[in-house]
Each structure stands twice: as C-alpha cells, then as structure tokens.
Amino acid sequence: MTRHAPPLGGFRRRSSGARRPLILAAVLTLAAAFLVSLSAATGLAAQRDGAAAVPLAADNCSAGYVGLTYDDGPTSGFTSTLLSTLQQNGVRATLFNIGQNAQNNPSLVSAEKNAGMWIGNHSWTHPHLTQMSQSQMLSELQRTQQAIQQTTGTAPTLFRPPYGETNSTLRAVEQQLGLTEVIWDVDSQDWNGASTAQIVQRAGQLQNGQVILMHDGYNTTIQAIPQIVANLKSRNLCPGMVSPSTGRAVAPDGSGGGGTTPPGGGGGGSCTAQISQGQQWSDRFNLSVTISGTSTWIATVTVHSPQKIIATWNGSPTWDASGNVMTMRPNGSGNTFGFTIQHNGNWTWPDVSCRVG
Numbered sequence: 001m002t003r004h005a006p007p008l009g010g011f012r013r014r015s016s017g018a019r020r021p022l023i024l025a026a027v028l029t030l031a032a033a034f035l036v037s038l039s040a041a042t043g044l045a046a047q048r049d050g051a052a053a054v055p056l057a058a059d060n061c062s063a064g065y066v067g068l069t070y071d072d073g074p075t076s077g078f079t080s081t082l083l084s085t086l087q088q089n090g091v092r093a094t095l096f097n098i099g100q101n102a103q104n105n106p107s108l109v110s111a112e113k114n115a116g117m118w119i120g121n122h123s124w125t126h127p128h129l130t131q132m133s134q135s136q137m138l139s140e141l142q143r144t145q146q147a148i149q150q151t152t153g154t155a156p157t158l159f160r161p162p163y164g165e166t167n168s169t170l171r172a173v174e175q176q177l178g179l180t181e182v183i184w185d186v187d188s189q190d191w192n193g194a195s196t197a198q199i200v201q202r203a204g205q206l207q208n209g210q211v212i213l214m215h216d217g218y219n220t221t222i223q224a225i226p227q228i229v230a231n232l233k234s235r236n237l238c239p240g241m242v243s244p245s246t247g248r249a250v251a252p253d254g255s256g257g258g259g260t261t262p263p264g265g266g267g268g269g270s271c272t273a274q275i276s277q278g279q280q281w282s283d284r285f286n287l288s289v290t291i292s293g294t295s296t297w298i299a300t301v302t303v304h305s306p307q308k309i310i311a312t313w314n315g316s317p318t319w320d321a322s323g324n325v326m327t328m329r330p331n332g333s334g335n336t337f338g339f340t341i342q343h344n345g346n347w348t349w350p351d352v353s354c355r356v357g
Contacts, residue, residue: 064208065240066232067249068093069184071122071160073216074101074108083115085222089229091239092116092252095216096160096182099124099144102151109151118241119148120158121179130165130345137173145177157244158182164306166345182247183304183346185210185324190221199224204231205321209248209302209351248302248351271297273354278338284310287349288338289328294356295335299328303341303350311340 068086073079073095086093095117102109112119123129124140132140141159149155159179161170166181174181186206188199199221203212214221232238243250271293278286291297302325303309309317315328315337328337341350 060233060236061238061240061251063236065238065249065251066206066208067182067211067242068214068228068239069096069120069160069182069211069242070094070214070216070221071096072101072126073097074105074112075217076105076108078217078219078222079105079108080111082216082222083111083117085225086117087115089225091225091229092118092241093239094118094120094158094182094242096120096122096158097144097148098122098126099140099147102144103147106151109148113152118158119152119156120160120182120242121145121148121156122160123162126162128163128165129161129170130167134169134173137170138176141173141177141179145179158242158247160184164346168347171347180244180247181348182211182242183306183348184213185302185305185322186212187305188212188214188221188224190215190218194220196220196223196227200227200231203228206232206237207320207322207325208237209250210322210324211242211247211249246351247304247348271354271356273299273352275349275352284340284342285347286338286340288336289352291335291354295330296356297330297335297354298356299337299352299354301326301328301339301350301352304346304348306344307346307348307350308342308344309339310342313338 068091070082070093073082074097092115095112097109097112097119099121109119121141121144124143127140129137129140145155155178157178157180159174159177160182164183166183171181186202188194188202190199194202199214203224206212229239238251240249241252241254242248243254271291274290274292276288276290278288280286289299289301291299299315301309305324308323309326312326312328314331314333316331317339318327318329319325320327326339330337
C-alpha cells in the first residue's frame with residue numbers, strides 16, 4: 001500500500017467538506033467589514049452634506065409634490081420629536097422659525113438643518129405685521145434672518161407672515177431681504193384644537209404644488225405624520241420643498257411640482273399659458289389667460305390662500321376639494337379665459353399652467 005507524503009509544511013490537506021465552513025466564515029467576515037465601512041462612509045457623507053440621517057425612500061411621485069410646513073419653532077420638548085418622527089417616516093419639511101425661538105434654541109436650529117429640513121423666516125416675535133410701520137417690519141424680518149444665518153450659515157429664502165396677514169408694504173420688505181412669501185392652501189387647524197384624525201383628514205385634501213399649515217408644538221400634529229405620509233403615498237404624492245421662485249411645492253431638488261406643467265401633461269413646449277392683468281378694485285382683481293400651441297387645452301390655476309376665485313368667463317371650470325385649484329377647459333369661446341380673484345389681503349398672482357387635453 002502506497003503512502004502519500006503530507007503537503008509542504010507538514011500539514012495534511014483538509015477535505016473539501018472540512019474547508020467549506022472556514023471559507024464561508026471568511027467571506028461573511030469580509031462582507032460584514034465592507035458593509036460597516038460603507039455605512040460609516042454614508043453616515044459621514046450625510047452629516048457633511050446636512051442630509052437626513054434616514055435615507056428618503058424612492059417613492060412614486062407621479063401625481064406631484066406637496067409642502068409640509070411647520071410654524072412657530074423651534075420649541076424645547078417638541079422640535080426634537082418632530083424631527084425624529086419626520087426622519088422615521090423618510091420625509092423632509094419646511095420649518096418656519098420664530099426669530100426669538102431660534103436665538104434661544106440654537107442647538108435645535110442646528111438639529112433642524114442636520115435633519116435635512118428647510119428653514120424659513122416667521123418673524124421675530126410673531127406680531128400682526130400689517131399693523132406695524134415699514135421699519136418695524138424690517139426689524140422683525142431682518143433680526144430673524146440674522147439669527148438663523150448665525151446658526152446655520154445660510155439666510156432663509158422663504159418667509160411666512162404670522163396669521164397669513166400681508167400687504168404691499170410687507171411685500172416690499174420681503175423683496176428687500178430676498179424673501180419669497182409663503183401662505184398656505186390647506187390649514188390643518190392644529191392650532192385650533194384639531195384632533196390627529198382631523199389633521200390627517202385635512203392633509204388628505206392636498207394636491208400637486210399645494211402647501212399645508214401645521215405647527216411645531218402639538219402632539220396631535222406629530223402623531224399625524226405617519227398617516228399623512230401613508231395617505232400621500234397612496235395618491236402618488238410626495239413631500240417636497242417650497243420653491244423660492246414660486247412659493248409652491250416642488251421636487252426636493254427644485255424641479256417639477258406646483259407652478260409647472262402638471263404630471264402627465266403635454267409639456268415639451270406644446271402648450272403655453274400666458275397670464276395678463278385686467279381691472280383692479282380695492283377688494284378684487286381680474287386676470288386673463290391666453291393659451292397657445294393647441295386648441296384642446298386644459299389649464300390649471302392655483303390661487304394663494306386666502307384668495308378665492310369668485311367669477312370666471314370664456315371657459316368651463318371645475319374645482320378641487322380645497323377650492324384653491326381651478327381646472328379650466330375650453331367652452332367654444334376661444335383660447336382666452338378670465339377670472340376674478342377676491343384677494344383677501346394677498347395680491348400675489350396665481351400659478352397657471354396648461355397641458356394638452
């Protein structure tokens with residue numbers, strides 16, 4: 001019987017069955033080490049870029065984007081929970097901070113930024129700005145700009161007037177500071193004692209490009225977040241950013257969303273909507289819209305709350321649940337239609353877009 005010499009080094013060769021557990025263990029160890037290093041690198045990149053710690057899910061946003069906004073923060077005892085709940089649900093929001101609160105809670109402002117939220121100006125003391133002089137208005141907004149910039153390194157580009165009250169003097173101050181005024185399309189009524197279920201129901205009215213008013217400081221509002229997000233997903237809507245150009249909700253990278261051709265529309269320059277001013281009175285004003293590029297058009301007109309359209313002509317209108325979004329179709333009167341807006345203190349022109357019907 002012939003004996004075989006042991007392999008070099010004096011060790012006997014293991015059978016293939018004996019080697020498999022060792023090879024598998026080595027592969028698993030290397031894979032685990034790779035995942036740990038990759039996770040650490042991703043976390044560092046997120047911290048460096050100020051992005052949310054929880055990655056945003058790749059949702060179906062075919063119906064557009066809406067703006068989740070929270071006023072009156074930052075507040076100790078609420079802001080941290082608000083941020084963690086938003087992150088756990090994979091969404092970002094716009095937080096309109098009161099200047100005094102931002103100055104008194106700089107760590108919370110930093111936490112807002114590090115969580116990937118957008119931070120806006122909500123005045124210094126939350127007063128009735130329209131009852132103030134222009135210099136007082138300027139002080140309220142400017143001090144807030146400085147307080148937020150001191151902590152985040154960036155001055156806000158969005159401003160929400162307290163109580164939604166605005167006038168031409170305030171808008172001139174906003175323009176001076178490079179701020180875009182953001183009202184709201186849907187009021188959650190959380191400030192008025194709305195329950196979590198009622199807040200969720202009101203958020204269910206949101207349509208593409210619209211913005212909802214909520215507040216930092218109510219447990220009912222925080223508890224509503226998972227249901228709001230679930231409802232939006234069921235309707236193929238996604239939380240987005242508020243555009244500094246239009247004040248409407250758009251994709252988080254600034255593309256698409258409200259104020260542009262709606263998803264599924266003709267796009268591609270095949271349809272153009274041109275808006276022009278008509279008569280004006282103390283409480284209302286007229287606008288007309290001319291459509292070019294097609295005779296089978298569908299136009300979308302989104303007014304800025306608390307505005308209301310009180311009359312239309314030369315078209316067939318329909319309305320969404322909020323009453324703020326009008327869809328206009330031709331009625332045989334040509335490609336120019338008009339409407340009257342009761343401004344209720346907000347003179348901003350509506351967002352108008354069109355698509356091929």
